[in-house]
Amino acid sequence: MGPLVENGSEILIVINAYPYYINKFNIRRDLVVEISKKFSIPIVYVNMVGGLDEIVFDGQSFITNKFGQIIFKSKPFMEDISSINLKIDDIYRIEEKSYDTHWRENVVNALKLNLYDYYNKSNIFDGIVIGLSGGIDSAFTTYICAKALGAEKINAIMMPTRFTSQQSKDDAEQLCRNLNINYIIHPIDDLFKDYEKNLDQNLGKRDFDIADENLQARIRATILMYYSNKFNWLLVSTGNKSEIGVGYCTLYGDTNGGKNIPGDLLKGQIYDICEYINQEKEIVPRSIIERPPTAELRENQKDSDSLPPYEILDIVLEEIIKSGISNDFSHLQDKGIALETIQKVIRLYLNSEFKRRQLVQSVKVSESAFGIGRRYPVLKRLKL
Numbered sequence: 001m002g003p004l005v006e007n008g009s010e011i012l013i014v015i016n017a018y019p020y021y022i023n024k025f026n027i028r029r030d031l032v033v034e035i036s037k038k039f040s041i042p043i044v045y046v047n048m049v050g051g052l053d054e055i056v057f058d059g060q061s062f063i064t065n066k067f068g069q070i071i072f073k074s075k076p077f078m079e080d081i082s083s084i085n086l087k088i089d090d091i092y093r094i095e096e097k098s099y100d101t102h103w104r105e106n107v108v109n110a111l112k113l114n115l116y117d118y119y120n121k122s123n124i125f126d127g128i129v130i131g132l133s134g135g136i137d138s139a140f141t142t143y144i145c146a147k148a149l150g151a152e153k154i155n156a157i158m159m160p161t162r163f164t165s166q167q168s169k170d171d172a173e174q175l176c177r178n179l180n181i182n183y184i185i186h187p188i189d190d191l192f193k194d195y196e197k198n199l200d201q202n203l204g205k206r207d208f209d210i211a212d213e214n215l216q217a218r219i220r221a222t223i224l225m226y227y228s229n230k231f232n233w234l235l236v237s238t239g240n241k242s243e244i245g246v247g248y249c250t251l252y253g254d255t256n257g258g259k260n261i262p263g264d265l266l267k268g269q270i271y272d273i274c275e276y277i278n279q280e281k282e283i284v285p286r287s288i289i290e291r292p293p294t295a296e297l298r299e300n301q302k303d304s305d306s307l308p309p310y311e312i313l314d315i316v317l318e319e320i321i322k323s324g325i326s327n328d329f330s331h332l333q334d335k336g337i338a339l340e341t342i343q344k345v346i347r348l349y350l351n352s353e354f355k356r357r358q359l360v361q362s363v364k365v366s367e368s369a370f371g372i373g374r375r376y377p378v379l380k381r382l383k384l
Contacts, residue, residue, distance in 0.1 A: 016045065053118075221250075237259070316342055
């Protein structure tokens with residue numbers, strides 16, 4: 001940079017393709033502002049905008065004056081053409097204003113942009129299909145799809161069994177009314193009973209366990225893929241980062257799809273964003289946000305039967321993803337998280353790598369995401 005200024009450069013134009021993740025604009029801004037101040041030179045920072053596979057380019061191009069003050073910023077997550085008169089020899093500082101936007105708004109826009117470009121640039125689909133459970137992950141995903149592509153393209157399918165509560169059915173229907181999207185009820189309990197009968201005949205009567213729970217998810221996946229093939233709809237999956245991180249998902253079941261929307265968001269982040277979505281008008285039904293999360297694959301099931309509370313799981317999992325399994329977790333114990341809980345999350349994380357290796361593409365919105373650029377061995381040895 002120094003030689004350019006020494007040789008008479010009066011303005012620097014930086015053309016970049018820098019992917020988005022939460023808080024990335026602030027990091028990018030601080031770096032450019034510091035350089036602009038250091039060399040007393042205006043900088044025009046131009047960033048790419050659009051979705052490419054799991055990556056999002058957020059645009060947010062900006063210009064600094066020679067004092068390192070931002071004098072212009074383009075619109076985030078959309079193409080923007082502007083004409084700016086820049087006085088290179090301006091000797092006056094400006095009254096600065098904040099260009100900050102909330103991380104929740106940015107994440108929503110990033111997910112919408114990525115899905116919009118994925119759907120339209122591929123140019124092979126005639127709609128979207130989502131398995132709607134009445135839970136927060138599928139509700140959030142359905143909202144993003146509707147806002148990205150328009151309500152007329154979205155088809156949400158509720159596939160109840162004997163374990164599906166009336167509350168889940170009511171919440172799913174209300175969400176679809178709020179979004180004005182196509183709502184399909186396709187019961188699968190008769191199919192599930194046929195499977196149970198066939199398996200009993202061939203294996204003998206066995207106790208109901210996780211294999212039977214996962215069978216329901218795989219029946220749903222088959223139905224969803226049928227709709228996808230029959231009507232040329234893109235199947236969008238709904239698994240979040242917390243569940244993917246510990247393998248609380250069914251391979252070839254709820255992990256099926258051509259695109260995953262919330263796969264780089266922790267469960268707690270999804271709750272936060274749904275509160276943001278409901279700021280002006282209730283779109284995600286309040287009961288979806290307030291009910292304890294449940295997969296409803298057996299009687300009275302709760303996620304907390306198998307996992308630590310999400311507010312604890314998210315903290316431990318985020319530490320593992322950022323710092324690795326060999327990190328010193330004593331600071332988490334100092335916060336009151338039991339060593340047994342930390343070890344359980346590590347064990348679940350390691351034992352589920354084979355699932356993550358096979359998962360559908362998720363939109364990257366964090367600095368440390370599963371998928372692109374991340375390789376972790378499926379086979380490893382660790383004693384806890």
